[in-house]
Amino acid sequence: MNFDFSADQKELADHARRFLGESCTFDRLRDNMAGEEAYDRSLWQQMVELGWTAINIPEAQGGLGMGSLELCLLSEEVGRVLAPVPFFSTVCLGAHILNQLGQESLREQYLPPIAAGESVVAVALMPGLGQLEYADGCASGALGPVAWLGAADLLISRARDNHGTECLVLIDAKHATVARRNIDGVVLDGLVRHGQAEFSATPARLLASGDEARRLIELALAQAAILTAFEQLGGAQACCEMARDYSLERYTFGRVIGGYQAIKHKLADVQVEIELARSNAYYGAWALATDAAELARAAALARISATEAFTLAAEENLQVHGGIGYTWEANCHFYYQRARLLAINYGNADYWSQQLLAGLQAAH
Amino acid sequence: MSQNDTRAYLASARAWLAEQAPAYSGAARRGLSVEEDLALGRRWLHLKSEHGYAAITMPKIYGGGGGTEIEKVIFTNEENNYDLPTGYFGISLGMPVPMLLKYASEEVLRELVPPAIRGEQIWCQLFSEPAAGSDLAALTMRATPDGDGWRLNGQKLWTSWAQYSDWGVVVVRTDPTVPKHAGLTYFYVDMKSPGVEVRVIPKLAGESEINEVFFNDVFVPDAQRMGGVGGGFKVAMETLMIERYAVSDEAVGGISVEKFVDLAMRTRINGQPALADGEVRRLIADTVAERQGLRSIHRRAMAAIAAGTEPGPEGAIRKLLGARRRQQVSAVAMDLLGVDGVIMTEGAQPTEDFTESWIESPPLRIAGGSDEILRNTIAEKVLGLPQDHRPDKGIPFNKLS
Ligand SMILES: Cc1cc2nc3c(=O)[nH]c(=O)nc-3n(C[C@H](O)[C@H](O)[C@H](O)COP(=O)(O)OP(=O)(O)OC[C@H]3O[C@@H](n4cnc5c(N)ncnc54)[C@H](O)[C@@H]3O)c2cc1C
Numbered sequence: 001m002n003f004d005f006s007a008d009q010k011e012l013a014d015h016a017r018r019f020l021g022e023s024c025t026f027d028r029l030r031d032n033m034a035g036e037e038a039y040d041r042s043l044w045q046q047m048v049e050l051g052w053t054a055i056n057i058p059e060a061q062g063g064l065g066m067g068s069l070e071l072c073l074l075s076e077e078v079g080r081v082l083a084p085v086p087f088f089s090t091v092c093l094g095a096h097i098l099n100q101l102g103q104e105s106l107r108e109q110y111l112p113p114i115a116a117g118e119s120v121v122a123v124a125l126m127p128g129l130g131q132l133e134y135a136d137g138c139a140s141g142a143l144g145p146v147a148w149l150g151a152a153d154l155l156i157s158r159a160r161d162n163h164g165t166e167c168l169v170l171i172d173a174k175h176a177t178v179a180r181r182n183i184d185g186v187v188l189d190g191l192v193r194h195g196q197a198e199f200s201a202t203p204a205r206l207l208a209s210g211d212e213a214r215r216l217i218e219l220a221l222a223q224a225a226i227l228t229a230f231e232q233l234g235g236a237q238a239c240c241e242m243a244r245d246y247s248l249e250r251y252t253f254g255r256v257i258g259g260y261q262a263i264k265h266k267l268a269d270v271q272v273e274i275e276l277a278r279s280n281a282y283y284g285a286w287a288l289a290t291d292a293a294e295l296a297r298a299a300a301l302a303r304i305s306a307t308e309a310f311t312l313a314a315e316e317n318l319q320v321h322g323g324i325g326y327t328w329e330a331n332c333h334f335y336y337q338r339a340r341l342l343a344i345n346y347g348n349a350d351y352w353s354q355q356l357l358a359g360l361q362a363a364h
Numbered sequence: 365m366s367q368n369d370t371r372a373y374l375a376s377a378r379a380w381l382a383e384q385a386p387a388y389s390g391a392a393r394r395g396l397s398v399e400e401d402l403a404l405g406r407r408w409l410h411l412k413s414e415h416g417y418a419a420i421t422m423p424k425i426y427g428g429g430g431g432t433e434i435e436k437v438i439f440t441n442e443e444n445n446y447d448l449p450t451g452y453f454g455i456s457l458g459m460p461v462p463m464l465l466k467y468a469s470e471e472v473l474r475e476l477v478p479p480a481i482r483g484e485q486i487w488c489q490l491f492s493e494p495a496a497g498s499d500l501a502a503l504t505m506r507a508t509p510d511g512d513g514w515r516l517n518g519q520k521l522w523t524s525w526a527q528y529s530d531w532g533v534v535v536v537r538t539d540p541t542v543p544k545h546a547g548l549t550y551f552y553v554d555m556k557s558p559g560v561e562v563r564v565i566p567k568l569a570g571e572s573e574i575n576e577v578f579f580n581d582v583f584v585p586d587a588q589r590m591g592g593v594g595g596g597f598k599v600a601m602e603t604l605m606i607e608r609y610a611v612s613d614e615a616v617g618g619i620s621v622e623k624f625v626d627l628a629m630r631t632r633i634n635g636q637p638a639l640a641d642g643e644v645r646r647l648i649a650d651t652v653a654e655r656q657g658l659r660s661i662h663r664r665a666m667a668a669i670a671a672g673t674e675p676g677p678e679g680a681i682r683k684l685l686g687a688r689r690r691q692q693v694s695a696v697a698m699d700l701l702g703v704d705g706v707i708m709t710e711g712a713q714p715t716e717d718f719t720e721s722w723i724e725s726p727p728l729r730i731a732g733g734s735d736e737i738l739r740n741t742i743a744e745k746v747l748g749l750p751q752d753h754r755p756d757k758g759i760p761f762n763k764l765s
Contacts, residue, residue, distance in 0.1 A: 128702050145703050186569070186708040188698075188719055194706055252499035254756030254764065262736040315691070318726050322497050322734065323522045326568055326727045333568035340698060340722065341706065348699040350641070354634040 003286040005069060013073040017080070019050065024081040026331045029191060032084045038151035038182060038193045039120075044085045048117030052087065057095050061111035068096075068223070072285040075227045079234030082334050084191040086120050086148040092227045094121025097156055097168070097220050101207060110154065110170070122152035122173065122195070125217055125224070126346060132159035132199060134169050139204035144196025147345070149173065150182035151193065156207070158217060167209035168216055177202040189337035218296070224346045225299035226284035229306035232342050233274070233281050236306070239313035239335050240270050243320040250322075263320060270313045277302075277309035300356035307343045307352075314339035370434065377417070377439045381446065384411065389446040395711050398571045402528060405449030409483030417443075419457050419481045422465065426477035437666055444613035447715045451573075455524055456480060460487035460533040462606045463599070464552065467590035476531065488529035488555070490520040490577060491600060497522075498737050500535070501544040501597055502756075505579065507536040507551070513585040514538075514551070516559075519578050522731070526562045526575035529555045533603065535596045540762040547761055548596030551588050558582070569723045604732075614655055616683070616728055618690035618714050618721035621651045624697055627718070631700040638700050647696055651689060658682050677745040680738040687728035688735070694722035 005013070024043060032040050047053065055070050057063025071092055078087050095114050101107055113119035124130075124146045132141040139159055149155065152173040159169045173180065180197035187194065208216050244267055247258030257263050284302030287295045318325035318332040325332040343349065386392070388408040393401055412418035413427050420436040422428025429435070443450070461480050465473065479485040496503035505518025516536055526532065532555050539547035555562070559582040565574045591599040615621070625648060628638040638644050661678055668674065697718035698705035705719050714721040729735050743749045756764050 126703070145706055183707055185710050186720075188706040188708065188723070194703075251495070252497070252502070253752070253754045255752075255754075260736070260752060262739065311695070315726075319729055319735065322730050323492070323574075323727070326730065327574075328566035328568060336568065336726065337723070340695065343695075344698055344702055344705050348702065350633045350643075350699060 003282050005073060005285075009069055009073055012070055013077060016050075016052075016074055016077040019046075020077050020081045020083060024083045026334070029082060029084060029331075029334055030328075033190045038148065039086055040084045043083060045117065047083075047085065047087065053091055053095075053117045054115035056091065056099065057111050057115045058099070058107075061107055062115040063095075063111065068226075068288040069285055071227055072230045072281070072288070075230035076234035076237075079231030079338075080238045082191055082235065082338055086122070086151065088224075088227065088231065089123045089148050089152075090114060090119070090121040093123040093125075093220055093224055094154065094156060096223050097123070097207070097216060100216055100219065106170075106205070106207065113153075119153045120148060120151055121154045121156060122146050122149040123220075124149075124155065124157040125220055127158070132157055132169065132204075133162070134159040134167055134204055134206065135162045137203060137206075138201045139169055139171060139199050140201055142196070142198045145183055145194035146196075147192050147194055149197055150180055150195030152195075155197075158213075159204070161209060165210050166213050166217070168207040168213045169204040170207050171199070171202055171204045173197070175202055189334075189341040191334065191338070192341060221347070222295050222299035223288060225303040225352065226281065226288050228342055228346055229277070229281045229284055229302035232306035232310040232339070233277050235335055235338055235342070236270070236274050236277065236310040236313040239310075239317035239332075239339075240267065240274060242332070242335075243267055243270070243313075243317040246321055257320070266316050266320065270309075270316055273305075273309035273312050277305040280305040296355060297359045300352045300359065303347065303352040304349060304356065307349050310335075310339040311343055370438065373435055374438050374442070377442050380415065380417070381442055385443070385446040385448060389448045393447070393449060393713070401449050402452050405452050406483035408448055408450070409453055409481075413482045418483075419461070422462070422477070422481065426465075426473060427481040428477075434666060441613075447713050452486060452525055452528065453483060455489050456485075456487040456529075459489055459603050459606055460531070460552070463533060463590065463603050466602075466606075467599075468552075480531075485530040486525055486528050488523050488526045488532040489603070490523050490526070490532045490534040490553075491603075492522045493519060494521050498734060500600060501548065503535060503537060503548070505534075505536045506540075507538050507549060507584070510583065513583055513588075516551075516553070516579040516582040516584055519576060521576050522565075523562075523575045523577050524573045526555065526577050527564055527573075529562075531555055532577075533590070535600045537761065538593055538596075541760050542594070543758050544756060544761045544764070545597045546594055548600070549593050550590045550596040550599040551584050552590060553582065553584050553588065557584070568726070570720075614658070614686075615715070616686035616690050618725060619694055619697060619718055620715070621648060621655065621693065623716075623718075624648065624651075624693055627697055627700055633700070644696070644700075647693065651693060654685055654689060658685065677741055680733065680741050683728070683733065684735060684738045684742075687725065690721060690728065691725040694718050694725060698722055 023046060051064050052074060054063040055066050056068065059065040075092060095111060098107060098110050124143050129146055130141060130143040132139045132143065143157060155171040155173040157169055157171065159167050161167050177200050178197050180195050183194045183196060247263050248256055250257045280301045284298045287298035314335040318336050321330060321332050324330045388404055393404065396404065409418050416429040417439055418429065420429035420431040420439055421433055424430035457480065461477060464477065480487055491500055493503045493505060505520065507514040507516050531552060533550065533552050535548050535550050537547050538549040559580040561578040563576050564572050565576055566572055567574065628644050631638045633641045661681060665679060701718060708719045709717045712720055714724045744751055
């Protein structure tokens with residue numbers, strides 16, 4: 001496989017980078033963290049106008065009908081600037097899952113509002129986030145912490161029916177029977193607001209159950225892994241550039257610190273991890289776009305490498321900055337926390353290693 | 365001190381702590397504001413000073429314990445088993461006050477040392493500046509002669525606890541026409557002097573202890589000079605070395621390996637108990653093996669202290685390994701917690717909360733000698749390898765570009 005993005009796709013990425021570089025500044029992140037709004041609504045609105053919420057939605061439902069490759073590139077750019085918007089859960093996962101549904105009526109009902117930027121989706125797929133019981137069109141139970149659950153219009157969640165069968169349900173997150181709250185106070189990475197909710201006989205639509213639910217969840221997790229890997233890649237790259245720039249500016253003992261081998265080797269190690277992560281993320285993008293048989297394996301590889309790269313890049317970026325790196329005013333902390341959040345969200349390294357090994361064993 | 369004496373001292377310290385410490389630690393601190401916690405810390409220090417456990421090695425006439433270095437190490441090790449509000453006084457009693465004992469007059473010591481030992485006053489250390497951290501001698505803050513004293517102008521950065529400090533020790537440039545190490549002088553200053561302005565620097569997370577301190581024409585009497593004019597760098601280095609063997613706790617203020625094992629017992633990896641996972645077991649084994657090795661290094665250093673010789677630069681090993689270990693173990697703990705790791709316990713100490721332990725670990729790899737500087741120290745002082753080329757060597761400070 002010799003995969004690369006097309007010229008059009010690269011242009012989309014360049015444009016996204018320029019737009020986000022100008023509009024999603026670190027000061028804006030600080031404002032967001034200090035403010036009441038769950039996400040940056042005006043940035044979200046601009047993204048809607050650029051068509052980003054419509055990107056993977058078919059034209060018939062008001063979308064642009066593009067594929068996962070565009071999503072990969074946008075995810076990298078969103079990750080680079082840590083945009084505080086529910087892009088990942090709404091577009092990368094929500095729209096993706098709804099798109100896979102057989103029932104056209106569901107697609108007709110729920111996709112156009114997402115494309116138009118009127119519907120924010122929270123998605124709960126990983127086990128360990130609580131449990132929903134589904135029966136007779138209603139769901140009960142508790143979930144959390146789930147990203148953007150407090151701000152979402154819709155929730156797509158894993159559930160179990162009264163026979164214990166796995167299913168996938170869709171819930172109006174604003175329904176009166178949903179008691180939800182944002183997790184405030186001291187949290188890791190306050191830019192991605194997490195919420196908790198209790199559901200008592202909340203009306204729920206059954207999207208799929210049994211084998212079909214498992215297939216959709218598996219596919220969504222592969223999609224989540226690969227797009228998260230791109231987000232991590234963007235973050236890692238930003239850290240590496242920040243550290244390099246700072247190391248060229250900062251003097252100790254009459255020399256720029258970037259001239260000390262200790263710093264050069266440190267940054268070279270980061271760059272090596274990024275190159276590996278990029279290759280594996282591209283492999284994932286190819287597998288996603290071609291619906292390749294190796295999708296599960298590619299997803300695990302992409303995720304494992306990206307977690308390694310972002311973790312190292314974020315920690316060492318802060319280290320290279322010295323004392324200033326630990327302040328609120330410097331920007332290293334945003335990445336330091338995001339790297340850890342993405343390392344534990346949607347399956348940690350243990351989970352993806354297990355997926356990879358299970359695949360290897362099966363092939364053996 | 366004989367082995368029996370040591371054992372007896374340990375037993376009585378342990379008993380005293382078991383009786384007194386709970387009222388000042390753990391649950392007693394939960395939910396306190398920083399001001400309340402500091403007040404509790406002052407009361408704890410005061411109580412210790414009445415029983416000879418505050419500033420154990422300092423003379424009794426100033427309120428110290430009049431004890432030995434070994435007693436201090438033994439007591440501090442035991443004290444570290446409780447999370448007591450002692451952090452506010454670590455620098456104060458660890459460096460500036462001991463330096464005062466070396467350099468100040470009897471009269472000054474009688475006035476200034478007792479309130480510091482009782483926790484009524486706090487001392488800070490004003491060394492680092494925006495352009496002088498690892499390379500301390502690059503500092504630019506000036507002192508110019510004025511009558512029987514000096515006028516201080518400039519800025520210090522990262523000064524821990526300056527916002528609560530009554531006094532500070534400061535290194536400033538008195539002669540820019542000589543090479544950078546040669547033009548520095550060391551003073552103690554009243555932090556309440558006119559012209560001193562302290563601003564808290566918000567940190568990545570949690571309440572901040574770090575500050576920037578501005579000096580605007582601050583007058584300091586020459587009597588407050590410590591060491592010779594131009595001898596400041598030597599005194600600064602002495603300050604950094606004076607706590608001959610800093611007694612940090614074994615988890616360098618973070619989560620202990622025992623707490624990590626507890627967590628691994630109640631969490632799962634891919635459906636299996638986390639404690640059964642090979643990688644988790646390996647991490648625990650590595651951490652315990654490292655801790656055991658560090659304990660031996662610690663004991664050797666204690667023996668050196670007892671024999672009256674200086675422990676070697678191996679002390680750097682503890683900080684170098686401990687800081688990274690804390691970051692790593694806390695990160696794996698968060699992996700085990702999964703997404704629940706995003707929620708931190710309000711007001712929890714890094715000794716109790718895994719995420720808190722992780723989030724507050726970066727400065728340990730930076731302050732008081734960064735990982736890279738400590739490696740240089742080990743390479744140069746232990747292995748005798750040459751220093752990196754320093755183009756500013758020997759050049760007058762005001763001729764440096
Ligand atoms: C929480 C905290 C509390 C502090 N408290 C105090 C205090 O109370 N009083 C005080 O005076 N200071 C204090 N400091 C300052 C601390 O001593 C400095 O941060 C530290 O010396 C590093 O300096 P710097 O931040 O300027 O980083 P720099 O020296 O600029 O270092 C930046 C990076 O370059 C690397 N580097 C520098 N030189 C070399 C070299 N020769 N070879 C290889 N790598 C190199 C460093 O390791 C680091 O990664 C505190 C710092 C922190 C974070």
